[in-house]
Amino acid sequence: MKMNKIYEGAHQWIMYGRDPHKPDKIIDTNQYIVRTADRCLLIDPGGIELFAPMLAAVLHHAPVEEITDLFASHQDPDIISSLGLWDQALPNARLHAAALWEGFLRHFGCETIEYVPIADHGGVIDLGSVDLQVIPAHYLHSSANFHIYDPQARILFSGDIGAALEAPGAPMVVDNFDSHVEKMRYFHQRWMPSNQAKRVWIDRVRTLDIDILAPQHGRLLKGDDVKRFLDWFDGLQVGIAV
Amino acid sequence: MQRNKSQFVAVASIAAELSAVMEVAKEISLAAANAKAIAFRAGEKAKGFQPITDFINELAKETIQLVNDINEHALKLYRLTVQVQRTTDARKRFEKVSALAESATHRASLSGALQQVQRRQMQYRRAFNADVSELLAQLADVMHPARAARVIAANSRIEASQAGEYLQSLQAVAESVDHAAQIINDKVNRCRSALSAIRGMD
Numbered sequence A: 001m002k003m004n005k006i007y008e009g010a011h012q013w014i015m016y017g018r019d020p021h022k023p024d025k026i027i028d029t030n031q032y033i034v035r036t037a038d039r040c041l042l043i044d045p046g047g048i049e050l051f052a053p054m055l056a057a058v059l060h061h062a063p064v065e066e067i068t069d070l071f072a073s074h075q076d077p078d079i080i081s082s083l084g085l086w087d088q089a090l091p092n093a094r095l096h097a098a099a100l101w102e103g104f105l106r107h108f109g110c111e112t113i114e115y116v117p118i119a120d121h122g123g124v125i126d127l128g129s130v131d132l133q134v135i136p137a138h139y140l141h142s143s144a145n146f147h148i149y150d151p152q153a154r155i156l157f158s159g160d161i162g163a164a165l166e167a168p169g170a171p172m173v174v175d176n177f178d179s180h181v182e183k184m185r186y187f188h189q190r191w192m193p194s195n196q197a198k199r200v201w202i203d204r205v206r207t208l209d210i211d212i213l214a215p216q217h218g219r220l221l222k223g224d225d226v227k228r229f230l231d232w233f234d235g236l237q238v239g240i241a242v
Numbered sequence B: 001m002q003r004n005k006s007q008f009v010a011v012a013s014i015a016a017e018l019s020a021v022m023e024v025a026k027e028i029s030l031a032a033a034n035a036k037a038i039a040f041r042a043g044e045k046a047k048g049f050q051p052i053t054d055f056i057n058e059l060a061k062e063t064i065q066l067v068n069d070i071n072e073h074a075l076k077l078y079r080l081t082v083q084v085q086r087t088t089d090a091r092k093r094f095e096k097v098s099a100l101a102e103s104a105t106h107r108a109s110l111s112g113a114l115q116q117v118q119r120r121q122m123q124y125r126r127a128f129n130a131d132v133s134e135l136l137a138q139l140a141d142v143m144h145p146a147r148a149a150r151v152i153a154a155n156s157r158i159e160a161s162q163a164g165e166y167l168q169s170l171q172a173v174a175e176s177v178d179h180a181a182q183i184i185n186d187k188v189n190r191c192r193s194a195l196s197a198i199r200g201m202d
């Protein structure tokens, strides 16, 4: 599992991905952690197959008892099917996920971990020394879907938005936006169902000050590429399967 | 993993066999009610048959009660199977974390969780095995009424032979009770061997 520190301040953001031992047929995912002095948040911790490499990687940065928070942007298996394993590994953790998905996510096993339901309008994840904003992104693509914005680091974790389907071992950061677009187009057109939801999300996100857009698949978009992405997404027709 | 898979299959097939046993026991109970009506109509001629029908009915009821208890037990066994599977999988993956995290600063922090999952896995396995033994004993109990029903069916045939024109219908009752008891016997035997097999695996 590759590890990449993407923000270093009073707290840190670390990105994990490109696991070389990942079985071929499962989609590659990016996992993120936000590390404070004594707490650690796992963002979209990943599927069952990713559990062992992911926890092994996180142990470079935090002991299990300091992994206090998990966040699931939505209910997909590549996001959180590992929940039943985290549930047995973490002695004191909470899962922040949509209230709408609670009855569904509990199928993965959630007995030790406390489920903290997120209302439709979003909220805040309080990590003690830092507050992260939970931004609604419903229907993009899941019907109850959230992103995380860190105003200090100016990072927006954007779940499946900004995702790209790429060959294994692709770089972590977009270097040429124009050529990268082709790796994102089908993903957004086919997985995102609603032009109306897209409109609302873009308007909301344009008010945020963002240095890094961090998706759950593909590469980070940095600096001017964030605005380029929003403009490109704005013009894209989604929900193409009907 | 292979063991867990066959545990799931075994426990599920037990549930399926048991619900079939339940159906058959209900049939016996119905046959007993039928026989009672016929015996009533036959009057004097079937005097010896009447207490037998009551007895058959009781056996059927007893079987239904036993199967109900066993079903509850089987459900518990299914939950334990899930727990065994969960902890076995977790243990395997925690051990993998440990191996992968060779050089990680906080590798030792996992040891508490690893020990706990090992402990739980052992606990669930022990509980599972104890439960299988109990269930086997309960299944042996279900064999008793079924066996008794077969003896009674044989008696019924003799009694039926004195019932004149009711001979045929009473004989048919005796046949169906015998047949049902045999089915129960077979199904329960199948449950027992499925269970013995998974017990042998641990």
Ligand SMILES: [Fe+2]
Residues within 6 Å of the ligand: A074, A076, A141, A160
């Ligand atoms: Fe998804």
Ligand SMILES: [Fe+2]
Residues within 6 Å of the ligand: A076, A078, A079, A159, A160, A216, A217
């Ligand atoms: Fe995804």
